[in-house]
Amino acid sequence: MNTNTQDERVLHKRLLSHDATATEEAARLYLPLIERHVAARARNIYRINDRELIWDVTVNAVMLDYILHPERFDPNRSGLLGYLKRAAERDLMNAIEKDRRQRRGEELHADVEEGIHARNKPSDIARITHDAEEEAISRIQRERRLTAISKVGNERDTVLLRLIAEGERSTDKFAAVLGVEGLPIAEQRLIVKQHKDRLKVRLKRGGGKRRG
Amino acid sequence: MAEQNIMEWAAKRAADEARLLGHELREYRTLNDATEDDLAAALECSRDALTCLALCRRPDLNAPSFREDVEQIALHCGANAQRLVALLREVDSLRAIRQAPIPPHLAAPQPGLLAAARDRKKKRRGQKAGGKKRPGK
Numbered sequence: 351m352n353t354n355t356q357d358e359r360v361l362h363k364r365l366l367s368h369d370a371t372a373t374e375e376a377a378r379l380y381l382p383l384i385e386r387h388v389a390a391r392a393r394n395i396y397r398i399n400d401r402e403l404i405w406d407v408t409v410n411a412v413m414l415d416y417i418l419h420p421e422r423f424d425p426n427r428s429g430l431l432g433y434l435k436r437a438a439e440r441d442l443m444n445a446i447e448k449d450r451r452q453r454r455g456e457e458l459h460a461d462v463e464e465g466i467h468a469r470n471k472p473s474d475i476a477r478i479t480h481d482a483e484e485e486a487i488s489r490i491q492r493e494r495r496l497t498a499i500s501k502v503g504n505e506r507d508t509v510l511l512r513l514i515a516e517g518e519r520s521t522d523k524f525a526a527v528l529g530v531e532g533l534p535i536a537e538q539r540l541i542v543k544q545h546k547d548r549l550k551v552r553l554k555r556g557g558g559k560r561r562g
Numbered sequence: 563m564a565e566q567n568i569m570e571w572a573a574k575r576a577a578d579e580a581r582l583l584g585h586e587l588r589e590y591r592t593l594n595d596a597t598e599d600d601l602a603a604a605l606e607c608s609r610d611a612l613t614c615l616a617l618c619r620r621p622d623l624n625a626p627s628f629r630e631d632v633e634q635i636a637l638h639c640g641a642n643a644q645r646l647v648a649l650l651r652e653v654d655s656l657r658a659i660r661q662a663p664i665p666p667h668l669a670a671p672q673p674g675l676l677a678a679a680r681d682r683k684k685k686r687r688g689q690k691a692g693g694k695k696r697p698g699k
Contacts, residue, residue, distance in 0.1 A: 370631040371638040373582065374617035381568045405571040413572055418581060515660035517593055553655040554648035 358430050365420035373417050380412045380434055388438050396446055407445050411438035511549055573616035583635065584616030589653045604649065607641035614639035615646075623654050 361379070364372035385408045392398040392407075415437045416423060416430075423433055509527050518524070524542040525531040531538065576584030591601055602609050618639065621631035632650070636643035 368619060370619050370621055370634045373619045374614055374638070377572055377617045378569065381572055385568045402571075405568055406575075408568060409572045409575050413575065413579075418579065511656075511659045514593070515656040519595065550652060553652040555651065 355429070359425060362420060362423070362425060362430065365417060373413075376417050377413060380416075380431075381408060383431065384408045384412050384434050384438050387435050388442055391439060391442060392446075396442075398446065403445055403449070407438055407441045410441045415441075507549060510545060511553075514546065514549065569613050569617070573613040576616045581620055582616065583618045583620045586620055586650055586653050587612065587616055589657065590649050593653065593656055605641040605645050607639065611639045611641050615641060621650065623650060 361372060361376055365376060385404060388408050388411075389399075389404050392400070392404055411434055416434060423430060506527060510524065513523055513527070521535070521539050521542050522531070524545070525533075525538040528541060528545060530541050533541070573584055576582040577588035579585055587601060590596065590604075591598075594600070596604070598609055598612060602612055605611070605615070607615070615635065618635045619631075621628050621635065625631070629647070632646050633643045635641075636646050
């Protein structure tokens with residue numbers, strides 16, 4: 351039931367260093383514990399047994415408040431389990447308050463959530479700045495990848511890739527780009543599929559890098 | 563049983579978080595019109611493994627540790643690492659294409675290729691546009 355403090359610290363460090371599987375391991379470890387705590391509190395204090403609300407509150411506290419922002423938790427100030435329980439209790443109170451207001455048809459602009467956000471302002475600002483930096487870096491990386499992909503193909507491929515990226519399903523549109531719209535539909539489908547498969551192979555290779 | 567349910571719920575929520583792999587898995591499913599079973603087949607893993615994958619951190623394609631991270635995730639969750647690499651590249655490439663502005667010569671007002679494709683539905687059925695014309699070069 352109780353998690354070992356040493357293991358807790360090791361996992362926390364792995365989250366801080368963006369270890370690839372630490373997020374899943376932390377979720378598997380803490381979600382069930384916090385879910386039980388939230389369910390008991392919802393039942394005993396608020397007389398509520400709403401499974402989805404309990405799951406949402408639990409996921410907010412464990413995943414959004416901690417796993418994705420481990421830097422907010424200071425292990426020198428409190429134990430992790432206590433920290434997560436307090437976060438979940440706040441989220442539960444907030445969710446229930448919000449639900450009650452909605453039911454009463456009240457305005458939501460002054461809800462508890464705003465109060466909690468206001469108290470966390472410095473950390474929120476740091477998070478927003480950090481997120482903006484990450485977004486800028488990933489935009490530059492995306493542009494580099496796009497250049498790599500575009501180099502290999504011709505204009506027609508660029509349009510086909512764009513249609514694929516936009517989730518276009520209609521054979522019609524691909525056939526029009528390929529100039530085969532006059533062919534029987536079965537033939538159009540075959541040609542479109544061949545081109546889509548060819549382009550997807552390139553996408554899987556990550557752009558212009560061709561093997562063999 | 564309860565653990566499984568909250569994990570699945572968390573995996574669904576992970577799809578909204580760009581830093582988690584669940585986001586990429588949902589993107590792949592949307593782009594390929596794939597079911598969960600299709601996705602599991604594509605990654606040669608079980609459906610439980612999809613839940614595990616969704617909650618892992620999304621590996622950064624440009625990081626030197628990319629391969630290592632993917633292998634760690636694949637081993638941890640029981641999926642095919644090569645297939646996961648391919649999926650991540652495909653999703654990333656398509657996202658890059660989608661987010662890039664359309665080059666002016668391909669967009670309106672000149673009836674470029676993309677515009678031609680989009681206008682196709684407006685044309686009457688049976689009206690041929692001159693056989694096998696090859697747009698572009």
